[in-house]
Amino acid sequence: MAVSVQATQIGTARFWRVLIYTTLIVFAVMYLLPLWVMVVTSFKTLDEVHEGHMLALPEHFTTEAWLSAWGTACIGLTCEGISGYFWNSIKMVVPAVAISTLAGALNGYVLTKWRFPGHKWIFGLMLFGCFIPFQVVLVPMAQMLGRLGIANSTTGLVFVHVVYGLGFTTLFFRNYYEAFPNELIRAAMMDGAGFFRIFWRILLPSSGPIIVVTVIFQFTNIWNDFLFGASFAAGESAPMTIALNNLVSSSTGVKEYNVHMAAAMIAALPTLLVYVVAGRYFVRGLMAGAVKG
């Protein structure tokens, strides 16, 4: 009697385990499916895209679509692929990430270790800047960039991304330095170390993880941005996301879905690569950006 009860209990437990695993795996497949479709489509010929099965592996594996997306696909009036725009994105993202991260580190340092009355208000005001709908600054920013002579340029975009990234980078470093022991700072001050020396010699060497988190967060955000790129650099200096959208939504000629998917993959690869290599830090950044505390 007791044995059979135990046996059914083990039976139901096993049933639940199987159900849980099945559910989780079905969801994993659903999350992977669009990526799978993107990858296999990008390696097919256009004929196979039209006639074959969307989920099937390519019958005639070809990198033609990738080469075309990179070098010869037509975007607007020019047919030079997305490579130029890819470099535009690189030229935009590297300085923007570097400057906003450095500024964020300094701000976080001041707001935790050199506090002054009202520091919390200042921080709150900076933080709010991260959450505004950017629609509310688009026209003034367009006017300003025009007057400064950096409209439709990578320099302009770098500037915009630094400005609206500051809140987040400051948030990351502030929360990280908050937990850094004040005793070490005080001891260094006794020894006569000044503001920058303490930052350079004591805080920065132990900031490795938060620098990685911030850099990844900023890199992903800026690389993936569309609104600022579309508003302030729609032409020659447009970043990758704008070019991809123009390529896909252009209404002239035959729709080369395989080329579209290859271009989408090229746009996605840098951030995906970062995610694969340093996913842990990426998630930490997302969480810190969502839940401050």
Added chain:
Amino acid sequence: MTATTTLTASGRRSDRAIGWLQGQLPKLVLSPSLAIIFVFVYGFILWTIVLSFSKSKMLPLYQFAGLDAYDRLWSQPNWYVALENLAIYGILYIGLCIVLGLLLAILLDQRIRIEGVLRPIYLYPMALSFIVTGTAWKWFLNPGLGIEKVMHDWGWASFTFAWLINPDRAIYTIVIAAIWQSSGFVMAMFLAGLRGIDQELIRAAQIDGASAFNLYRRIIIPQLRPAFLSAFIVLAHMAIKSYDLVIALTGGGPGNATELPATFMYSYTFTRNQMAVGAASAVIMLMTIMAIIVPYLYSELRESGRGR
């Protein structure tokens, strides 16, 4: 003689100046960022508010027009379409992301051996640009070549899925793609919440004989309140700002079927030459987000102060 005294005096003065400067150094370091935020966030918000009270059409025109732009905004049928779509999209997106995220987090928290493989799979869409997501889903849902054709090839000849070109259904394709993109992130937030719950509490409840269902309903899920709140805040603010995904997936169409406030603002400001109306819509978007974010930031900052 006199020369040396003046030298030391000026030396002392410059010493004092350096001392003062060093005292002010932290504030000096902070001030550029602060100035930038004040000008480019708060100054620009004011600027947009000014524009929303002006007669601006194609270019800014600083002539006071009172509430004219707001009147015109609220008499645009398009604006109501945008608001209605935002309501549908926002409720479904936030609700389903939370349900799905919570479900996946709870299931993943059952000592799953392959958790390390599954978790990154649920989360990777978050690393993609909405433009990439939109492009991929546009192809995936393509009527004729996408999932519809797959079903036909598998023998389900009557299967139709043409939501992308159906004005009544197109908004739901945006919901689907957006959930695909963000639900893994919500899962991660809930998973972190679950891992933070005191295990003693759970053990005590188990000893008392609580069933698994009751354990979750009565003890674990109520403990996740902070995770629910953050998930709501993040998703609500993403929903209101949604722009890229709509542009990539439907371009606001068919017709104006997937118009959202963000796309409305952009087209009225930059292509329809009604800058004042666009500015008014941006101000309304800002106020909506403020209603959600300001109380949240205020309570968070106050709490972190009390803890210290």
